[in-house]
Amino acid sequence: MNSKRRSVVRNGLIVTVLLLVIGLISYFKSSGTIVVNFVDENGTPMTAPLKTVGRPNTVYKCTATHIPGYTLTRTHYKFRYAYGTTQQQVVYHPQVVASMDNLVKAKYIGVSAQDVTTNTFNGVQSIPYDQSDNRLRVLYADNLSDWHTFSTNYPDVDIQDPTLYQLGQFWFIAYTGGVLRSTDLTNWDLIKTNTSPKFQDIIAPSLVHVDTKTSMVFMAPAPKGHTLESFVAPFNDTTGQPRLAKAKRIRGVGKASTSASLYKGQDYYYLTYGGQASGIVYIKRSKTITGKYQLVRKIVPPKGSCYYAPTFALNEAGKVRGIVYSSYYYDESSDLAYNGAFMQSTILKATAPIPFNGNFAFQKFGVIKLGAD
Amino acid sequence: METLVTFFKSIRKDWPLFLFPIIVCFAFASIFIGNEQSVFVSRISVQNRGDQQWDSLSIPVYQTMLRNPTVIRSAQTALKRDYNIEVSQAQLVSSIETKPVVHGNALAITATSRDSQLAMAMGKQVTASMYYTLTSYLPTKNVRIDPQTSFKQQGVNPGFALLISLLLGLEIGQVLRLLIRRRGKGELDV
Amino acid sequence: MSSHLKHPQRMQRLSLGIYYLGTLLYIVYTFLQTTLFSAVLPNAAFSLAKYLCLAIFVARILTNKYDDRQLLVVFGGLLLAVLIYQNSGDTSIVVLMLFLLSSLNCRSSGVVKLYFWTALGLIAMTIGSALVGIIDNYHYQVAGSVRYAFGFLYSTDFAAHIFYLCLAYVYIRGRRLRKLEFIIPVVLSVLVYVLTKAKLDTALLILIILAAMDYRRLSASQMKKFDRWLYLFPVLMATLSIGGSWLFTPTSPIFVKIDDFFTHRLAMGHLALYEYPMRWFGQYVFQQGSGGLTFPTGLTTKGANLSYFFIDSSYVKVLLSFGIISLGLYLFGLSRAIRISVNRQAYLLPLVLVIICISSIIDHHLLDIAYNPFVICVLANNAVGGVGSEERIYHWFKRDSR
DSSP: OOHHHHHHHHHHHHHHHHHHHHHHHHHHHOOEEEEEEEEOTTOOBOSOOEEEEEOTTOEEEEEOOOOTTEEOSOSEEEEEOOSEEEEEEEEOEEOHHHHHHHHHHOSEEEEEEEEOSSOEETTEEOOOSSSOOEEEEEEEEEETTEEEEOOSOOOOSOOOSOEEEEETTEEEEEETTEEEEESSSSSOEEEEOOOOSSOOOOEEEEEEEETTEEEEEEEEEOSSSSOEEEEEEEEETTTTEEOGGGOEEOTTOOSSBOOOEEEEOSSOEEEEEEBTTTOOEEEEEESSTTOOOEEEEEEOOOTTEEEEEEEEEEETTSOEEEEEEEEEEEOTTSOEEEEEEEEESOSSSOOOOEEOOOSSOOOSOEEEEOSOO | OBOHHHHHHHTTTTHHHHHHHHHHHHHHHHHHHSOOEEEEEEEEEEEETTTOOBOOTTHHHHHHHHTOHHHHHHHHHHIIIIIOEEOOHHHHHHHEEEEEOTTSSEEEEEEEESSHHHHHHHHHHHHHHHHHHHHHHOTTEEEEEOSOOEEEEEOOOHHHHHHHHHHHHHHHHHHHHHHHHHHHTTTTOO | OHHHHHOHHHHHHHHHHHHHHHHHHHHHHHHHHTBTHHHHSOHHHHHHHHHHHHHHHHHHHHHSOBOHHHHHHHHHHHHHHHHHHHHHOOHHHHHHHHHHHHTTTSBHHHHHHHHHHHHHHHHHHHHHHHHHTSSOOOEEEETTEEEEOTTBSSHHHHHHHHHHHHHHHHHHHGGGOOSGGGHHHHHHHHHHHHHHOOHHHHHHHHHHHHHHHHHHHSOHHHHHHHHTTGGGHHHHHHHHHHHHHHHOOTTOHHHHHHHHHTTTHHHHHHHHHHHSOOOSSOOOOOOBOOTTOOOOOSOOSSOOOTTOBOOOOHHHHHHHHHOHHHHHHHHHHHHHHHHHHHHTTOOHHHHHHHHHHHHHHHOSOTTOTTTOGGGGGGTSBOOOSSOOTTOOOOOGGGGGGO
């Protein structure tokens, strides 16, 4: 072996060692992400997805948590990290019949939306990422401060501001962007609201009985300007669409309000809405459905928190049984946390609010009292 | 001996030697151009309670505290609890960076990850964890989280990618040319 | 361009002139940044000087003449500069890199001479203005003793300037150094110790005297005994410094003793390595020096001054802010410079570089032209004596072809 060949061998060795070092370092620096989605049979997220980061080709052992009312085919999973992001699914099977039994016997039924981007801890929802992702939840309760989530397969659509409405054998759930219709709360008709040139955004709708007919109360950007105004329009329960051409403006709702709710009492129409900046809930009444509404009462939040999305809680006969509103508070460490919902059992005078508790943090909450009073 | 000007004139003869490495390097770099990192930045500022002085001089101390195992550990458990995100402490440490803001009033906490949600959650949680640690350590000072956070996608700057692949290509081309010259002279023959 | 092709000699002289001009400007403005003139002069002046330097060095790189291998160095250096700039966003690193690259093919002795006279003048000016009162003369009270800074930001800066000035003096004088001139470092070291209480810098000054005396005393044959290992010195020192900082454990009594001897430099280095990840191409490292001032942080009860975060070891600093690759290349360059000089039996430069390598453990001026004019030894022509100006660097990888 002459010197030249030896030097070639030596240089080759040096290069190999260098490449080996670089390769090893980049191997130890590389990472893969596993996203485990916990979904029901419709593919609707049940809880926040689990994200975990690890070295590619290592195994991550996952134990799926128990969710009451749902069964799993197995609870232990082994996932392997790969380069990049891998999506995995854990499917929960709802025990619908058992849950339906409980629901039918319960005193109250309600709807709310769960933010499935983050977890709830001690009733406080952590700050969502830049955008929240909400899924419908139907709840039932005998005791207002103890709500149980109805276990079923929920529709996989983003639901915000749901309100509940009963018409014969049908349940209607109106939300921003559409209406869900169901007879058994398991099979859902998804009806997207058709917008009109005048009403391009239908925000926070709710359905209401007015003189044996159904109407939809909703907010929409005013034709001029950008402020939101409230409107009432006839609602066709067969097609599931409001007749926007016949929509009338409701007068007497303050500027910059959050969703409004309405019901017809014996002498008056009652309207409630939340002030967007102040967080105060206003209850107003008027002789006609379109107003002008006059102030009856205000519910003022404690300092630092904010009330929003008030709705009237009715019974099955359409009589009012209370007012439900939600709150959030602004944490000092900029933790925006939904602080759940409250109910006062009278409209015209203040009573002690009953806080709602469940296994997630409630946002807007719509309640119907079941059975006879 | 040649200047850079004469060098660039002379490589016109051997253009494939230089052009192809440049193209290969740029093609390689273009893999990373689409591969964006998400960067989430939040800020914490510390103010003396008495004289309302900004506590800019101690910012490096706080910077050191951020890597403190207690801060990282509590951020880790909070991430699991609140966001359902499981990362090891080493990963958390490696994806969090601190920088003093240039005028020195605040400590910027930068969380970087390929996944935008991971970056955001880690940034928020480490900031919160840092906030609680600072408030417990510094009872005489006002600790504040700046509500303004910033989030951006950071990828390879195409300009830099072009410049780097240009220089790397020239380097490789020159090595090739030298090698070919030496082979032509028979220096490398065994 | 055609004019300089007609007059290559003239163009080269012009190019070298540009280089010296840029170097002068670079030394002056970085030097002033270490003094309290930085508080007097507007920031814009420094920025202007920086960008002027940048332009001058670019002009020099464009007009300089290279052989085939040096072209590789130029492109590689530019590549490294771009990568470091992309990672750290620090323009001063780009200036330093371009300065190093533009020092290809010029004599390090010339730059050292230029540095010596400039620094001498600037030190005299700074001390003068501090004593007259144009700028503040900070004095720090640490553990009962007073340390004067003489117009520099910290008293250790002052000591380091004196140290490198002495080193440059010894290098310039070389064999002509008289016995009488040994008094200069002795006097200076006594002065530095009395005025600044910088123990380690004083020790280094004494080291210079020893080395200079040894250099005169030792014959070439005696040097030969250990010169073969001399070139490993930079790597050894870097390993010691980084490894010591890396392995430092505050609970181990041995480490604490060593750390006390080095006035907490190991602990600081450990903190830095903990704080910042090692990157291939560096990052922005924020430093907060207080030079012994204590700020009430309200954090510690034991009185440890935590607000002082300053990486004192050059090796750790280069590793973190310039990256692994740069540190590797620079150490390689230093070793090569030492080996080439040793092969020529020119022992002065290796001795100077070895002293700098030792001092780099305890100070952070390895890549700081304001202090260390010998940065350019990595790339410049280190030949001493009256060899013709066309002489080039001896390339280590050329051995095969010869």
